Amino acid sequence: MQLDTLKRAKDFSSIGYKVFHSEEIYDRERSHIFSGNLWNYVCLDVELAEPGSFITTYIGDIPVLVNRTMDGQLKAFENRCQHRGTKLRREARGKETTHTCVYHQWCYNLDGGLVGIPFARGKDGKGGLPPEFDRSSIKLREMKLATIHGVVFGSFGDDPPKLEDYLGPRVVELIGNLFYKPVKVLGYQRQRILGNWKLYNENVRDTNHGGLLHMFHATFGLARLSQEGGARLDGATRGHNTSYTTYGTDNESQRKDGYSQTKKVMQETFKLADPSILHFERELPGEESLVILSTFPNGVFQQISNSLCTRQIRPRGVDEMELYWTYYGFVDDTPEMAEHRRNQANLVGPGGLVSMEDGEAVQLVHEETKASPEAASRIIIGGLGEIKDSESLVTEMPLRGFWATYFKAMDL
Ligand code: FES
Ligand SMILES: [Fe+2]
Known part of the structure; x- marks a missing residue:
């Protein structure tokens, strides 16, 4: 196989599935990405x-x-x-x-x-x-x-750019918000996903799926496509993404308008016997109740209500990856807030109420594209052409930023 035969659209709105299944590509990722002149979350x-x-x-x-x-x-x-x-x-x-x-x-x-x-x-x-x-x-x-605001990044490259320049000023500012005072680690989870590591990078940048794949999100309003929100893209080729939304910013007619197309995702009649897991106490400098920052190639930094954590994407060969979750709170948390964070830790992780389906979705794509490496995806929601910020959650624009950055780093 020739690497230069990798099929993709010029604006990265279509990517050949071969990229998820080739050992030759995986070897090149080791040298060009994970030992390349860029910064990994450590x-x-x-x-x-x-x-x-x-x-x-x-x-x-x-x-x-x-x-x-x-x-x-x-x-x-x-x-x-x-x-x-x-x-x-x-x-x-x-x-x-x-x-x-x-x-x-x-x-x-x-x-x-x-x-x-x-x-x-x-x-x-x-x-x-x-x-x-x-x-x-x-x-x-x-x-x-x-290190930026206590978050440690690493590079095996000989000549990486300055970390602040690599991330861009908005990402540096957001990391400052998510880690705005001394933190303490609350615990860890690990998750094995039977799919290529780049499929998870797509998933976590895919703001469009948040209120569609995750029934808990849509039904109880933690993230709905009818809410105010969007995606900010950073880095020289838009490889870093911040998806954001705010709890309670949609109304009934906006919800009905979008979700009437699908019967299964949002269930207006479902209620929680104990809704404490939904509680959002505003605490960080930013306005949003949900922020997911993904840094190329392996970092994720998350605020879902008061659940704070980092995720590290660890490839384990072409067909498998591990996701490593680090949950944290602040040193001066009250006992009630510490308990609330432990409760909301159930939202994410391998069995998380709003994240369990992500591993399954990655696996479904990985398995079923194996047999058709010459076929390609359609990354078209949110528009074609220039890769830029979106003021709507109904977008896949950040995936195109990931791929633009990936192919540049791979020199392909
Ligand atoms: S001492 Fe480490 S491999 Fe021999
Ligand atoms: Fe998800």
Whole structure:
């Protein structure tokens, strides 16, 4: 297969399904995207509170180890021993002064330098490392890090742009709103989705599906296409997207107008015995009750009412991905607000009332496009041509921004 035969419309309003199923493309994503000159979402600064704190994560499918050095700096490395390639740290998080590989016990300091090798000189002058071996030349492969409002991004590229320039001023401002005071992590969830990672990037930018796929959203009003809202597109080729809407901004006739076309999505007669999960207490500097910011290629930052979390997209081969959810609140939350956030954590995640269907939708597309790699999608809702902001939720414009950015990064 020739990569340059990938079928797509000039304005990215149609993408050939081959892009979701090709091993050759997946290999190129490793070098051009996940090791390219761009910035990936890594973690929150607060997850590494003390010297010696570490977490493990993935950028693409490259294993990554992030730690705080004894003098307080954050550093990140490929989580792979330089001896024979073993995963160095296997825990999700912890606190240590060194990292020792389980296989032959090579030991690294928090700056990624190799500091210990058992039996380096062998036994009684026999065996061991060759005399020309220079221990100081061995280092873990380092990833550059940059932090905005406590959100940590990383790049394996040699020459990434400044993070602020990569994200653009509106994204930087929004991250400032979502993390406007000291945060604390409330918990994590992980979700395996049997579909290509780019299908999830489409899904999360697809404001049009929010009030159509998700019955809970539409029925109880957390996100309806009849509400005020839209999408803001940022970055040089519009690869970052902010979808937003505000609870309670539609009326009965607007709802009926759109939803009368479909019988199953919005059920006016359905009621919740306990509606506390819908409660929205205004708290952040922005006006909206729902904000989903997606940063190219792997970050999602979410406010749904008072449920705050980040999502990290982790490809696991062509056919599979993991979604890693980090839920947070603020250090000064009242006990009632902390409880409310825990309650609203049920909205999202693998079994979430407004997100469980996303994994299923990704899988339905992935499975059924496998057999037809020459066919292509239609990304036409919201208009063709120039890729720009939308003042309506009935749009797929952000998907075209994703694809414009993707093909540029892939140099295809
Ligand atoms: S592979 Fe890590 S010490 Fe041998
Ligand atoms: Fe969704």
